[in-house]
Amino acid sequence: MVYTRRSTVLASLAFMTLGVGDGMATSGETVALRCDVVDAESGRALPVRVYARSSDGRWLFARSAAPDGSAITYDKQRFTQCVEKHTTVSAHPFLIDAPTGELALRIERGKEYLPVDRTVQVAPGAGPVKIDLKRWIDMAARGWYSGDTHVHRSVEELPNLLLAEDLNVGLPLTYWVTTSHTPPGGKEGFGAGVKPEPIYVDPTHVIYPVNTEYEIFRVAERRHTLGAVFALGHKTPFPMGVPPVGPFAERAREEGAILDLDKHSWPWSLMLVPVIRVDLFELANNHCWRTEFGFRQWTIDTVPDYMKLERDERGLSERGWIDFGLQTYYALLNCGFSMRPSAGTASGVHPVPLGFGRVYVHLPDGFTYEKWMEGLAAGRSFVTTGPMLMIEVDGRPPGATIRQESSNPAKYRITGTAIAARPLEPIEIVVGGRVVERVAAANRPAPRGGCHSPIDTRIDVAESTWIAVRVFEDRLDGRVRFAHSSPVHVEVPGKRPRPRRKEIEYLVGRMKEELDRNRGVLRPDELAEYEKALSAYQRLGEHAR
Numbered sequence: 086m087v088y089t090r091r092s093t094v095l096a097s098l099a100f101m102t103l104g105v106g107d108g109m110a111t112s113g114e115t116v117a118l119r120c121d122v123v124d125a126e127s128g129r130a131l132p133v134r135v136y137a138r139s140s141d142g143r144w145l146f147a148r149s150a151a152p153d154g155s156a157i158t159y160d161k162q163r164f165t166q167c168v169e170k171h172t173t174v175s176a177h178p179f180l181i182d183a184p185t186g187e188l189a190l191r192i193e194r195g196k197e198y199l200p201v202d203r204t205v206q207v208a209p210g211a212g213p214v215k216i217d218l219k220r221w222i223d224m225a226a227r228g229w230y231s232g233d234t235h236v237h238r239s240v241e242e243l244p245n246l247l248l249a250e251d252l253n254v255g256l257p258l259t260y261w262v263t264t265s266h267t268p269p270g271g272k273e274g275f276g277a278g279v280k281p282e283p284i285y286v287d288p289t290h291v292i293y294p295v296n297t298e299y300e301i302f303r304v305a306e307r308r309h310t311l312g313a314v315f316a317l318g319h320k321t322p323f324p325m326g327v328p329p330v331g332p333f334a335e336r337a338r339e340e341g342a343i344l345d346l347d348k349h350s351w352p353w354s355l356m357l358v359p360v361i362r363v364d365l366f367e368l369a370n371n372h373c374w375r376t377e378f379g380f381r382q383w384t385i386d387t388v389p390d391y392m393k394l395e396r397d398e399r400g401l402s403e404r405g406w407i408d409f410g411l412q413t414y415y416a417l418l419n420c421g422f423s424m425r426p427s428a429g430t431a432s433g434v435h436p437v438p439l440g441f442g443r444v445y446v447h448l449p450d451g452f453t454y455e456k457w458m459e460g461l462a463a464g465r466s467f468v469t470t471g472p473m474l475m476i477e478v479d480g481r482p483p484g485a486t487i488r489q490e491s492s493n494p495a496k497y498r499i500t501g502t503a504i505a506a507r508p509l510e511p512i513e514i515v516v517g518g519r520v521v522e523r524v525a526a527a528n529r530p531a532p533r534g535g536c537h538s539p540i541d542t543r544i545d546v547a548e549s550t551w552i553a554v555r556v557f558e559d560r561l562d563g564r565v566r567f568a569h570s571s572p573v574h575v576e577v578p579g580k581r582p583r584p585r586r587k588e589i590e591y592l593v594g595r596m597k598e599e600l601d602r603n604r605g606v607l608r609p610d611e612l613a614e615y616e617k618a619l620s621a622y623q624r625l626g627e628h629a630r
Contacts, residue, residue, distance in 0.1 A: 125217035151177035169436030173249035195251035221534035235429020270322025312351025334361035369442030371431035378403035415518030416588035425464035464571035471566030476501030483571035
């Protein structure tokens with residue numbers, strides 16, 4: 086059965102509205118309702134994420150019914166409308182202590198199972214509730230394994246969470262510092278006892294616990310935001326604070342770490358890219374939530390007019406925020422900074438489940454932590470908040486570089502498939518930051534559910550550039566769910582990549598603004614990094630078009 090847009094929207098609306106006076110009144114008596122969730126095909130018990138809401142509007146949290154089971158409560162809210170209240174439970178029966186009357190249940194498991202909404206009548210003596218969860222795609226069977234690069238959950242919680250979300254790799258930011266010039270490992274007990282070794286929950290679910298976030302909000306004893314950057318997969322606590330960022334980046338690379346740019350619009354983000362040559366760019370970042378989009382005004386003053394982002398009376402729309410990140414990424418790629426896409430949620434801080442935005446890495450020879458990190462760094466990947474997107478360019482995987490022998494224009498064939506639990510909008514082929522073709526999504530019913538859309542098209546390339554594919558779900562509820570491939574780079578002899586004039590003007594302007602904002606706050610050696618970035622963008626501007 087295809088999980089249609091209409092059925093999805095109606096079920097979701099029913100779940101959200103139950104508990105505001107429309108359901109059956111409760112008597113006050115509480116019943117321990119037992120629930121069993123199993124895979125619809127195999128019948129085996131599944132670890133899942135559970136949402137439960139009584140008809141009087143209360144959110145309820147599950148507890149495991151098994152002595153060796155686990156249940157992790159997550160209760161986060163930002164603003165009035167941004168609510169994430171759930172329990173992740175192990176592969177055992179669980180109990181919900183619910184008042185008699187109607188109970189709205191929603192069961193989810195990562196991205197590869199269709200969610201189930203169920204309204205249950207709770208009464209004394211009610212039998213167990215059995216829910217069959219249907220898997221619409223098995224990405225590991227296709228050689229794709231998922232991860233979240235921005236995790237604020239404890240190492241102790243993560244075994245439960247990785248299995249409930251079917252997330253293959255979790256990278257908790259065990260070391261985290263928010264004040265300038267402060268080593269992230271310097272606080273007593275912060276990250277204590279963490280070893281630089283992968284922790285395997287099972288053969289395909291793993292935690293690597295030595296990762297660091299510098300997220301600077303205070304400089305020289307005053308409130309002054311710089312931004313955030315991550316080092317993923319290093320070996321020892323860093324002995325230095327930031328700024329400057331150069332010494333930290335050098336140490337991180339010596340330890341084999343990958344540098345990940347948290348969000349594109351932090352004050353220092355566009356300085357970091359040319360100065361420390363960031364490896365990853367979070368296209369699905371921690372403002373992409375399952376619940377309502379919240380940060381409509383955040384850094385809106387840095388948005389350039391040329392991007393023409395979608396807005397409404399409250400500020401940037403969800404689509405506008407995502408497009409801001411995409412267009413910034415495209416501008417940097419056009420400058421020759423070949424960052425690969427990543428995805429992170431900051432689950433633990435924000436109202437969002439772990440792995441809601443995730444990056445899938447292709448490992449055709451099987452999974453290990455080391456292979457996954459290697460594939461992430463190489464860009465053999467796509468990011469998603471919903472759809473699955475598997476493409477090749479002339480038979481090469483995402484992250485590849487194609488070096489033409491001739492400087493003559495050439496045609497490139499883009500093949501693959503986009504598969505989603507819901508129908509898709511036209512599939513977009515992006516070359517050098519521009520959508521050059523929209524391929525109608527076939528949205529054929531897939532054998533296990535969902536919608537299947539093959540991709541097979543050709544494009545002309547006349548200069549050094551990059552090629553990527555992106556797709557958005559076609560939703561009736563106004564929310565945005567998307568997938569984006571890592572780019573394939575094309576090198577044409579004698580034709581270097583060239584940014585657009587409007588892109589360079591934006592990048593140069595942002596560096597000048599940050600130099601002005603940081604004078605009198607940062608030291609000369611720290612300001613010098615912004616001056617270095619400004620010079621780099623200005624030199625690139627000499628070849629802009």
